[in-house]
Amino acid sequence: MILRDLRTLRDSPQLRDRLAAEYALGTLRGGARRRFEAWLRNDPALRGVVAGWHERLAALAELDLPLTPPARVWAAIERRLDPAAIAPRTPWWQFWRSDVARPWGVLALGTSAAWLVLALSKTMPDAAPQTRQIAALSDAQSHTALVVTADTTRGRLDVRVAEEVHVPTDRTLQLWAITRTGRPRSLGILPGNRSTELALDARAIDPDVALLAISLEPKSGSPDPAGPTGPVLYRGSWARL
Amino acid sequence: MQHTDQDDQLYRLLAAVAMQDRQAFRTLYDATSAQLFGFALRALHRDDLAEEAVRDAFVSIWHAAPGYQMHLAPPLTWMVTIVRNKALHIRRRTHAGAGDGGLDIEAADGLADPSSRPAAPAQLSPDARALARCMETLASRQRQAIGMAYLHGLSHAEVAERLDLPVGTVKTWIRRGLVRLRDCLAQREAS
Numbered sequence A: 001m002i003l004r005d006l007r008t009l010r011d012s013p014q015l016r017d018r019l020a021a022e023y024a025l026g027t028l029r030g031g032a033r034r035r036f037e038a039w040l041r042n043d044p045a046l047r048g049v050v051a052g053w054h055e056r057l058a059a060l061a062e063l064d065l066p067l068t069p070p071a072r073v074w075a076a077i078e079r080r081l082d083p084a085a086i087a088p089r090t091p092w093w094q095f096w097r098s099d100v101a102r103p104w105g106v107l108a109l110g111t112s113a114a115w116l117v118l119a120l121s122k123t124m125p126d127a128a129p130q131t132r133q134i135a136a137l138s139d140a141q142s143h144t145a146l147v148v149t150a151d152t153t154r155g156r157l158d159v160r161v162a163e164e165v166h167v168p169t170d171r172t173l174q175l176w177a178i179t180r181t182g183r184p185r186s187l188g189i190l191p192g193n194r195s196t197e198l199a200l201d202a203r204a205i206d207p208d209v210a211l212l213a214i215s216l217e218p219k220s221g222s223p224d225p226a227g228p229t230g231p232v233l234y235r236g237s238w239a240r241l
Numbered sequence B: 001m002q003h004t005d006q007d008d009q010l011y012r013l014l015a016a017v018a019m020q021d022r023q024a025f026r027t028l029y030d031a032t033s034a035q036l037f038g039f040a041l042r043a044l045h046r047d048d049l050a051e052e053a054v055r056d057a058f059v060s061i062w063h064a065a066p067g068y069q070m071h072l073a074p075p076l077t078w079m080v081t082i083v084r085n086k087a088l089h090i091r092r093r094t095h096a097g098a099g100d101g102g103l104d105i106e107a108a109d110g111l112a113d114p115s116s117r118p119a120a121p122a123q124l125s126p127d128a129r130a131l132a133r134c135m136e137t138l139a140s141r142q143r144q145a146i147g148m149a150y151l152h153g154l155s156h157a158e159v160a161e162r163l164d165l166p167v168g169t170v171k172t173w174i175r176r177g178l179v180r181l182r183d184c185l186a187q188r189e190a191s
Helices: A002-011 A013-025 A030-041 A044-063 A071-080 A099-123 B005-018 B022-044 B047-067 B075-096 B105-111 B126-136 B140-152 B156-163 B167-190
Strands: A132-138 A144-151 A156-161 A171-179 A184-189 A196-199 A209-218 A232-236 A238-240
Touching (some): A013 A044, A044 B075, A044 B140, A071 B022, A144 A209, A144 A232, A184 A209, B005 B022, B005 B047, B005 B075, B022 B047, B022 B140, B047 B075, B075 B140, B156 B167
Antiparallel strands (some): A132 A232, A132 A238, A144 A156, A171 A184, A209 A232
């Protein structure tokens, strides 16, 4: 029964659209809602249809009379947030300097541990030549979205992009190496935003590289040569193999 | 959907907020709170409750900004959705505690058009004006039915009961209204 429903759902754009709209509106209830949510998990295109309806319904908010809330609303918001946390004026993409970057401190520690392993392995005979480095780049929820491998023997940088990464058609993903002093170096944009191989720039694997990051940029890449202009979506650091 | 300059601006602000930049957060609040407060008022019909919804929404926005991803929803859609969830939560709470002599938001719903606080045309952006004109071709009770479902979290049956109509009629109205909304927005994007 469920299988037949599923087939019907795949084959009928009208039904998909109707259910997605009711789901976003909130009128799809009970078992129907739960079944729809199960389909959503395995159907990225259907998630896109739902996102479209969320966007349309939110557009109705434009029709409301804008009304500035009283000043006490902002005061209450400020009280609810940590009153001490006025952000330093560092560029926002230097995220590892802020408190939200704490997990990166842990990662940096992990990298140190990797260095220790490397140092130990170098003292051992027959250690393989160090030709490969790998970095897993994750989003804020720690879902890995890209894997970057540097092959120094071949001079190639292999970038694998996970299937579920979707980029707006007018945007492009740009890869950066960010140094310990916070200086970003562009390693290139990902053509078509899919898996690709780039020429290995020695600056990508320089020991002073603290992080690799992917930012979302206009089609031809960041207009600012000094760093990302769009938000950093994914980040990660090198591990030596 | 297309990206607008406003999307880009809000997107950058959200990226900065994700890095706990308080000044960017204030700029984001200044840029969006009036629209969101107007929306919350339509959902809740009471200033104090609408203020609470906007306050709670911005606290959530501050904490959730690092997880925001533009390819899933444009910034304002994301923020409107958060305000809507806060408003629905507040409605459920006030209703649960209301009792017979308590707050009766529902009475207001029965009378009010969901766009009971429509902006004067001059106060809308040209974009919103085009949308408003297009949506005006929808019967006011159709708009009301959509508003009751979206803003008040009511089911088809609950909307039908409040409007004293058969459920089938309400379902059809809502469906036609949503299709109309889609056409209006597509028309706006094309122009």
